[in-house]
Amino acid sequence: MNKSELLAPVSDYASFHQGLKAGADAFYFGGKSFGARAYAENLNNLEIKDMVSKAHIFNKKTYATVNTIVFEKEIDEVIEFLDFLYLAGVDGVIVQDLGIVNIILQRYPGLELHASTQMNVRTVKEAKELKKTGFKRIVLPRELSIEEIKNIKDNVDIELEVFIHGALCVSFSGNCLFSSFHGGRSGNRGKCAQPCRQLYQVDENIESYAISPKELNTTAHIKALLDLGITSLKIEGRMKSEDYIYKTTSIYRNIIDNVLLDKVVDYEKFNKDLAILFNRKFTKGFLFNEKNEDFINRESSNHLGVLIGTIISVDRNYISFKTSEDLYFEDGLRILGDDLDAIVINQLEVDGNMVHEAKKNSIVKIRSHYNHNIGSEIYLTSTGRYLIEAKNKEISKINIKGRLYLEDDCLHLQLDDGQNIVTEKSEKVEEGRNANFLERIKEQVLKINDTNYRYLELVMDIEKKIFLPIKDINLLRRNAILKLEEIRENKYPNRKIKDLNYKNKRFNRHPTNLIIKCLTKEQIEASILLGMEDIIVERATLYKYYQEKYPEINFYYYNSRVEEEQDFPNLITNSLGNVKNQVSSWYLNTCNSYALDFLNKYQVKEIGLSTELSFDDIKEMTESFKKRNDNLPNLLMYAYGRVELMLMKYCPLNKESNLLNKGCSLCLDKQHYLKKDGNNYPLIRDKFCHMRILNYQIIDLSNHLQELEEIGVNSFLIDFTIENENEVKEIIEKFNLSLKENITSKDIYLGHLYNKVL
Incomplete structure (x- = not known):
């Protein structure tokens, strides 16, 4: 059995000290910019420098999160920050942006490169490619099962990092655009508004938290991860408090050490403490093959706490109950009833005496904000005893x-x-x-x-x-x-920054064209009838059939974001594992000129641009690229369609129908929708029975093709999903016309073209 690294989050400087006391082996943290938790307190540069020095004194490692996508105008700022991190002595940097990968590989020799979970690395082939590129570690997506992780571990000599506790995304990692297109706050830029935690209707069902996952808890499964030899076990929590970071890290430290020594672990006690710290109910996650029906908490998206009693008497705004847990002055409680009452204990009475502490099984009397009924449930939602414990704990010498x-x-x-x-x-x-x-x-x-x-x-x-x-x-x-x-x-006394060096390149650009992506046979047939020469097909059987029937047409197979890499002659791919000499997807998040340079090393035929780019972002990117090269590569832009806001392993249709197994085919009987505020988000499944949430708004850039062409875009994607044959014909005819002359369509949605994302 291997001893894995226990990796703790750092939300602020104080939480680092708590994690150090709790026995973490390493820490991941963000600066004031470019981290995937922009709304955490995070650290300023002075705090980072002090933290890195102290961590190294205690032989701990530090990993900086620079794991957002980065726009062209931010490149100088991010390089300045990376320069600082490198010279400050951070051990590694967690990244997702391919341009930042490119810069780090050239400029910072010896700096560990970790692939963020946002890169969604899920196959042996892509893991091997990242190893070859220069990555030291992969932070694996939270949707991978233990069996899939074992497959990567057995076949690729690269460090693997796995989340073991904390908040989960319902979308496949790095595949969520919901907050970006509804709220203007990009999850890929660390500013997720958490639309998954809101109330929705699935079709006409009662409103619920239909896509809000429970909290990941793997306390009972640590041995399996240790047996597998996972390099790093990671606790999520850079938005959490210092007592959460201290106690959660302490618990997992205790479990890991006891499992390694084959000692008994008090899982019941640990899980009660974890539930008090924060829970939306717990799940073992898809990591350990959680059932579809047990992944989501439809009733609440907030911290629940632990039930500690029910009201046994009421005296105006004073309530009495028998507590099943020790209570302390300033503990937090939630009382359920007609009025949800959240209180902090500032008066605690036992046997007629005011006290600062009440032992479990005591009858306690406290003041509430509202009148409550006898029998109302009382939940403990926070306690000061963890900080007291942390205060009395010393850092190991x-x-x-x-x-x-x-x-x-x-x-x-x-x-x-x-x-x-x-x-x-x-x-x-x-x-x-x-x-x-x-x-x-x-x-x-x-x-x-x-x-x-x-x-x-x-x-x-x-x-x-x-x-x-x-x-x-x-x-x-x-x-x-x-x-x-x-x-x-001073762990790295000889670090020296290198200059960026790029060779001038020239690219063969094709004439401006439309590329049509089709989901159904009817859409393909309509596109062929209108003379389309570049057609993307999602299903392998249809791809093979039409490629053989119409050899004069360029058919592309869409290698989805969550499938194994295919080896068809023409691919639209989301994986670095098979991007060489192919077309990179718009979901690969190419956002700056250094990402263009990176993909050009793979001789990518055409580069899909991120759907989160604005007109100005694209203009700045292409202008910067042309300063270093003779011209531009072929650039593909999403010009029409319902953007895929989420791609989920979880199925809300199956859950709402109370079915025990996926594969129910409910999604095939009619068009289903996720509904909120009068907006209907289409739900469609992919070829692997994963659920896709599409935008209810349809991007239509037909009015702007010529101005986009002027700044370097020479391929425009039309993405058909639920359109019928007549709609397909109408849209293609409109876009064909817009390539020849300026047109004016009214009341169209432009996505982020002139509405820059945060």
């Missing part, structure tokens, strides 16, 4: 061995931490008269309680009597500790 000896009439102190050996010497000693003074020297050198170290042993290799002033002995001790500290914190 670093073990060292010491040796005192004489050389050249100077007293020498040698310290050995098992990795480094340092030696410090004093001024020349004098001849001593008192043999007991050697014990006084040892006594002074042992005084390191106010440092980060503790002696396993201190050997005295001195045989003659000597004398040295106490102040000089103390100085010797302090200087030796300081020298060891400096070596430990």
Whole structure:
């Protein structure tokens, strides 16, 4: 069984110290920009530098999240931040943007490159490609099963990081555009508005939290991950409080250590503590093949807490109940009833006496905000006892061995931490008269309680009597500790930043064209009748059939975001595993000129641009690229269609129908919708029985093709999903006309073209 790294989140500087006390092996954190938790407190540069130094002193690792997509005008700023991180000594950087990958590989030798879960790396082939590219680690998507992870582990020599606790996304990792297109806050830029946590209707069913997942909890399954040899076990929580980070890390530290020693683990106690800290109910997740019906909490999307009692008496705004948990002054409670009452205990009465603490099974009396009924349930939602526990916990000291000896009439102190050996010497000693003074020297050198170290042993290799002033002995001790500290914190003393270097390239660009993506046979037939020469097909059987029947037409197979890499001659792909000499998808999130450079190394025939780019973003990107190259590669832009807001392993139709197994084919009987605020989001399944949520608004850039062509776009994607044959014909005819002349369509939706995403 392997000892895996326990990786703790850092929400602010205080939470880092709590994670250190709790026994984390490594920490992941964000700066004030470019991290996927933009609304966390995060760290300023001074705090980052201090945190990295302290982490290294304690032999812990630090990983910076620079895992948003980055627009062209932000490139200089992100390079400045990466420069700082590199020289500050961070061990690794977690990224998703291919342009940032490109920059890191060239500019920062020796910096560990970790593929963010947002990159959605889920296949052996893509993992091998990332290893070849220069990645050290992959943060695996939370939708992968333990069996799928084992397949990657067995076939690719690369570090793997797995989420073991915390919030889950209902969408496949890196595949959510819901917040971006409804709220203007991009999850890919760390500003998700969490639309999945809101109320929806599925068709005409009662309103519920239909796509809000429970919290991941793998306490009972840690042994399986250790047995598999997962490099890093990751706790989600950069938006959480310091007591959450301390206690959750402590619990998993305890479980990991006890499992490794084959000791008994008190899972019941640990899970109660975890539930008090934060829960929307718990799930073992798709990681351990959770059933569809047990993945979502339809009743609530907020923290539930733990039931600790029911009201047994009411006296105006005072209630009494028997508590099943210890209660403390300033604990948080939620009382369910006609009025949902959230209170912080500021008066706590037991047996007529005001107290600061009430033991479990006590009858307690507290003040509430509303009148409540006897029998109303009371939940504990927060407690101060975890911070009290953290306050009384010390950071584990670093073990060292010491040796005192004489050389050249100077007293020498040698310290050995098992990795480094340092030696410090004093001024020349004098001849001593008192043999007991050697014990006084040892006594002074042992005084390191106010440092980060503790002696396993201190050997005295001195045989003659000597004398040295106490102040000089103390100085010797302090200087030796300081020298060891400096070596430990300065982990990468020889780092040097390299200049970016790009060779001028020239590309063969094809004439401006339309590319039609079809879901149904009727859509394909209509597109062929209208003379379309580039058609994307989602199903392999249809692709093979039409490719053979119409060899003069360029048919492309759409290699979806969650399927194994295919090897058809013409592909639209979302994976680096088979992007070479193919067309990269618009969902691969190409957002800047350095990402264009990166994909050009794969000789990509055509590069799909992110649907989150504005006109100005594209213009700035193409202008920057042309400054380094003779011209542009072929650029494909999403010009028409219902953008796929989410792609989910979870099926809300199956859940709403109370079915126990997927594969029910409910989605085939009629068109189903997710509904909110009068808007109907079409639900359609993909070829693997995954559920797709489409935008209710249809992007239509037909009025703007010529101005987009002027800034470098030369392919326009028309994405058909639920359109009928007549709608297909009408739309293609309109876009064909718009390639020839400016047209004006009224009341059309432009997506982010002139509505820049945050």
